[in-house]
Amino acid sequence: GDSVTQTEGQVALSEEDFLTIHCNYSASGYPALFWYVQYPGEGPQFLFRASRDKEKGSSRGFEATYDKGTTSFHLRKASVQESDSAVYYCALVSSNMGYKLTFGTGTSLLVDP
Amino acid sequence: EAAVTQSPRNKVAVTGGKVTLSCNQTNNHNNMYWYRQDTGHGLRLIHYSYGAGSTEKGDIPDGYKASRPSQENFSLILELATPSQTSVYFCASGDSDTIYEQYFGPGTRLTVL
Numbered sequence: 001g002d003s004v005t006q007t008e009g010q011v012a013l014s015e016e017d018f019l020t021i022h023c024n025y026s027a028s029g030y031p032a033l034f035w036y037v038q039y040p041g042e043g044p045q046f047l048f049r050a051s052r053d054k055e056k057g058s059s060r061g062f063e064a065t066y067d068k069g070t071t072s073f074h075l076r077k078a079s080v081q082e083s084d085s086a087v088y089y090c091a092l093v094s095s096n097m098g099y100k101l102t103f104g105t106g107t108s109l110l111v112d113p
Numbered sequence: 114e115a116a117v118t119q120s121p122r123n124k125v126a127v128t129g130g131k132v133t134l135s136c137n138q139t140n141n142h143n144n145m146y147w148y149r150q151d152t153g154h155g156l157r158l159i160h161y162s163y164g165a166g167s168t169e170k171g172d173i174p175d176g177y178k179a180s181r182p183s184q185e186n187f188s189l190i191l192e193l194a195t196p197s198q199t200s201v202y203f204c205a206s207g208d209s210d211t212i213y214e215q216y217f218g219p220g221t222r223l224t225v226l
Contacts, residue, residue, distance in 0.1 A: 034214070043117075043203050043217030044156065089155060100171070101146075101207075101215055105155040 002027040002094050004104035012110045013080050021075040021107045023064070023090035031092040033057075033066055033073040034101070038087045047088075082113045116140065117218035119204050125224045132191040134221050136204030144207045145187040146215065147171070147179060149200040156203065162187055194225045 005024045013019060025031065032051045036044040048057035050066040050073065057064055062077045075088060090104040116139045126132045138145065146161040158171030160179035168179040176198060178190040191198055201222050207215035 041219075043205075043219050045217065046214045049214065100158055100161065101156075102158075103156040105153060 002031065002092060002102045004090050004092055004102055006090055006104035006107050008107045009105070010108045010110070012112070014112050015081055016079045017111075019075070019077040019080045019084075019109070021088055021090075021109070023073045023075065023104060025071050025073065025090075025092050027071075027092055027094045027102075029094050030068075031094040033064075034091040034093070035062065035064060035073075035075055036089040036091060036103075038089065038106075040086075044089060080109070080111045082111045085109055085111045117204055117206055117216050119202075119218040119221050121221060122219065123222045125226065126191075126194045127226055128195060130194050132194050132198075132223065132225075134189040134191075134202055134204075134223070136187045136189075136218060137185050138187075138204075138206040138216070139185065140206050140208075140216060141184065142206035142208040142216075143184075145181065146205040146207070147177075147187070147189045148203045148205065149173070150203060150220070151200050159189065159202075196225045199223060199225045 003026045007022050034049045035047040037047050038044040048059040050057040053068040055066045064073045064075050087106045087108050089106045091101045118137050120135045143164050147159045148156045157173050159177050162181040180188045201220050203220050204218045205215040
């Protein structure tokens with residue numbers, strides 16, 4: 001079945017550091033890819049999506065580019081802030097799986113001021 | 114603004130007891146989902162629904178039932194709760210019009226003693 005792999009369980013940075021969270025996927029068909037963010041005590045919330053190869057999704061200074069060749073959708077931000085501390089989930093939706101979201105295990109980002 | 118609410122927000126149950134978690138959405142979305150969130154596993158799909166009267170098994174349905182009596186309401190039922198079902202449960206709604214972007218509720222923390 002479809003799967004999403006996030007290799008970093010935790011990332012610790014200082015303010016203004018560059019952020020990369022890696023996301024790789026395995027899916028039959030042509031999935032849509034998503035990033036969700038979850039702040040403490042809240043449910044996950046949609047950050048952005050990309051639906052086709054080479055498409056860039058972006059929001060709030062975060063961005064990721066759909067790469068079908070490397071089956072990746074890495075999350076990047078040029079300069080993180082303390083308020084970006086949260087858990088980030090990569091996810092995919094595949095029509096072959098009934099349009100259900102398949103999530104990665106999440107990456108906890110902690111940004112020190 | 115999309116709105117998904119869950120009740121109760123916190124629940125302590127005894128082993129073998131029956132637990133019902135409720136979810137209400139005012140988005141008029143066709144699809145609703147129940148997930149559980151555990152450290153190291155991320156978000157895992159338990160049951161989902163395509164509309165009133167329908168329920169489908171997700172990736173980890175064992176020990177859970179679901180009920181969708183109306184467009185707005187979706188319940189998760191633990192007939193015989195076990196300590197392994199201690200977790201945080203999230204409800205979400207979504208639709209094809211939003212390219213399956215899902216809106217999550219605030220979560221229910223369930224402890225089974």
